[in-house]
Amino acid sequence: MISVTPKIIYDCDVLIVGGGPAGSGLAFHLASKGIKVTVVESAVFPRDKICGDGVSPIALAELDKMGITGADEFEKANEINKVGLFLKDDKVFIDLSKPDYLPYHARIIPRIELDNWIYEAAKKAGATFIQGTTVTEYTTSENAAVVSLKSGDKTFKLKTKLLVGADGANSTIARQLHGRKPKDDYQLLGLRAYYDNVNGPNDRVDIYFNEDGFPGIFWMFPKGATGANIGIAMISKTFPVKPDHVKKILLSHIENNEDIKERIGDGEPAEKIKGWPITFFNPKQKLSDNRIMLVGEAAGLINPLSGDGIQYALLSARWATETIEQCVAEDRFSAQDLDTYTVKVKEEVAFDFALSNLLVQFPRNKTFTKMWIKILTAMIAKAKVDKEYADTIAGIFEGTYPSYKALNLSFILKTLKQGGVELTNSFEAHIKNPEKSLDTGMEMVDFLTKIITEVKDNPKAHLKWITDTVLKTATVAKHLVKTVDMEKVNKVFRSE
Ligand SMILES: Cc1cc2nc3c(=O)[nH]c(=O)nc-3n(C[C@H](O)[C@H](O)[C@H](O)COP(=O)(O)OP(=O)(O)OC[C@H]3O[C@@H](n4cnc5c(N)ncnc54)[C@H](O)[C@@H]3O)c2cc1C
Structure with missing residues (x-):
């Protein structure tokens, strides 16, 4: 048949x-x-x-x-030439450089x-x-x-x-x-609020960090002539668990941050705050x-x-x-x-995503927020005086450079060196003003006590964080072994 x-x-x-x-x-x-x-x-x-x-x-x-x-509507969309980075009272404005190969x-x-x-x-x-x-x-x-x-x-x-x-x-x-x-480990939560009638400039995006909202990142992106897209992206599961609701954190930032308040001016919300998850790569x-x-x-x-x-x-x-x-x-x-x-x-x-994911993994542990804020302070200080360094930071936020290219050894060493400079400055200030030193000494003791208490109170969660961090580091290391040219690495170390 x-x-x-x-x-x-x-x-x-x-x-x-x-x-x-x-x-x-x-x-x-x-x-x-x-x-x-x-x-x-x-x-x-x-x-x-x-x-x-x-x-x-x-x-x-x-x-x-x-x-x-080619369309007329496309020409009307705001072109971004500058990025503002804000941390507490500190800020830096970076002019964006356009790579030759991008239109x-x-x-x-x-x-x-x-x-x-x-x-x-x-x-x-x-x-x-x-x-x-x-x-x-x-x-x-x-x-x-x-x-x-x-x-x-x-x-x-x-x-x-x-x-x-x-x-x-x-x-x-x-x-x-x-x-x-x-998994929660592979998600952020994003919130967006559209505003009308805000102040310019409409060719500058602003990015804000603050200790209360950390590890959240806030933005204000100019939309059209007088509109703005304001929002926050936040790791959905921080550790220790963050009690505040993410929407509350965004509203508090809009109400209390002097820089964003100045930019909003007489502007008003155009609609309710809306949220959506951001899901990233699980290898x-x-x-x-x-x-x-x-x-x-x-x-x-x-x-x-x-x-x-x-x-x-x-x-x-x-x-x-x-x-x-x-x-x-x-x-x-x-x-x-x-x-x-x-x-x-x-x-x-x-590799790019594995490295970025590893970097996001660290701030997930809020016990170390103060340390991250210090690193961000060093980054802003360095961006003020080093154009190439500033371009790298802007490139990461603009999405022009993969983070593995941008966050190369030279960049990391520059940040660490700047961190050292910041510490030297504060050391000098302490010598001139010993009372302040005492405050800082107490702050350090407080900080260490807090870490010890949190580890003691929550050993399981800390262990999970350490395990996740080790696994994510192992993923990055696997890629590094495959791709890194050790001769180049040595050269960078020698040149720094
Ligand atoms: C708050 C926030 C801010 C962000 N900011 C930026 C930014 O500034 N720049 C940037 O590059 N990225 C940003 N992103 C990320 C960006 O929005 C997404 O990565 C992008 O939209 C992904 O595009 P996509 O086509 O894969 O999915 P989507 O744009 O989400 O499209 C998916 C589509 O599938 C449809 N759909 C879903 N389920 C079904 C179903 N079962 N049947 C039929 N249809 C379905 C949905 O209606 C939707 O239209 C942000 C994300 C968030 C949440």
């Missing part, structure tokens, strides 16, 4: 869940290559996304490749506009969008991925050759693929499997140090396109065929 395999009817070649920068960006690239692509989006465009709205030069270069930077400085583009431009570009390239519809689950087999959808009361299924999860920080697809939601989790891939924040592609995610959403869309184009041509979508994408992502960003 001859057996005939029935021909499978697919609804599309590639079904993408989520139409943000990663999903619509990928749809644009695939449709431009003639691949039949459908995007399922639970919202309806134009839709908002809680964000700082900072679009880095690398993200803008990606938009440029997609022909999105623009960063811009502030409200996501309701930016994401709509990418969506329109994808539609124009030939992608199909199903909006107001949510993907609830999927199944995969050797021959297909089948996706369950819900739109109002209606439920239905679609069959595709390949399923791509581009559904952001709370990804349904990633949760099913990994069998769990992201142990899969990015692809049989007939399935993750891109953008669903894959954790976000820099924990800068909170930058738009550029990685767009970059991963382009990297995924290279693999998908080949898979569609050969009609092969096994885990092994899709692995070239995972390898590419790991080559490009895994």
Whole structure:
């Protein structure tokens, strides 16, 4: 008897869940290559996304490749030329230098506009969008991925050759693929408040740190002529547990910080404060499997140090396109065929993210907040007198430099040396003013007592923090062993 395999009817070649920068960006690239692509989006465009709205030069270069930077609306978006760093009463303003290979400085583009431009570009390239519809689950087999959808009361299924999860920080697809939601260790919480009628300048972004809000980072990004995006990104689980609600910390910063108060002036909130998680890269989790891939924040592609995610959403869309184009041509979508994408992502960003994640791991232990504030003070002092150093800091916040390039040995040694200078200055001050020395001595005793008490009261949690830190250090060390040229390292040490 001859057996005939029935021909499978697919609804599309590639079904993408989520139409943000990663999903619509990928749809644009695939449709431009003639691949039949459908995007399922639970919202309806134009839709908002809680964000700082900072679009880095690398993200803008990606938009440029997609022909999105030619529009009049793009020209109207605020171009950023300066960054202000604020810590207590200290501050520094850094003029941003533009790397030769990037066409623009960063811009502030409200996501309701930016994401709509990418969506329109994808539609124009030939992608199909199903909006107001949510993907609830999927199944995969050797021959297909089948996706369950819900739109109002209606439920239905679609069959595709390949399923791509581009559904952001709370990804349904990633949760099913990994069998769990992201661990607290790999998440930040972000809050955003839009303000109207604030003071300029509208080409400067401001970043604030303060002891009460630490390890939170506050921002004020100018939006249009007189608007602002004000917010905080905070590690969701600090240790010891922070009693204050993150929203309270943001409101207290807006009310009490003299620098932001001056900039807000007579400005007023334009809407309620809104929050959303920021999920970052866990090197142990899969990015692809049989007939399935993750891109953008669903894959954790976000820099924990800068909170930058738009550029990685767009970059991963382009990297995924290279693999998908080949898979569609050969009609092969096994885990092994899709692995070239995972390898590419790991080559490009895994070390950078592992290092940034390790750096975020330290401030998670609030016992050491005072030490971090001292390091930040040293960084601001150094940025005032050393342009190259200031550029590096600005580059990290602007998302222009990967942190592993920016936070090189030379940078770290400069910071430590500056820390030494700060200590020398305070030592001189103490000699001139012994009473002050006594205060500081008492402060030190207080600080050590606090550490000892906290370790004694909470040994389990401290042990967990130490274990997590060691594991994250081991991940970085693994990359270092693979990539670092020891001769170069020695040279840097000798030159410092
Ligand atoms: C407060 C805050 C500030 C930030 N600031 C910045 C910044 O200034 N610069 C920067 O570069 N990054 C910033 N980020 C990060 C940035 O917002 C994200 O990294 C970026 O949006 C990721 O893009 P994406 O396309 O992967 O996901 P998203 O933009 O989140 O898009 C996912 C899409 O999937 C849809 N979706 C979700 N689930 C489903 C489902 N089950 N079915 C169908 N559709 C679904 C959603 O509606 C959404 O449209 C910030 C994040 C936060 C929270």
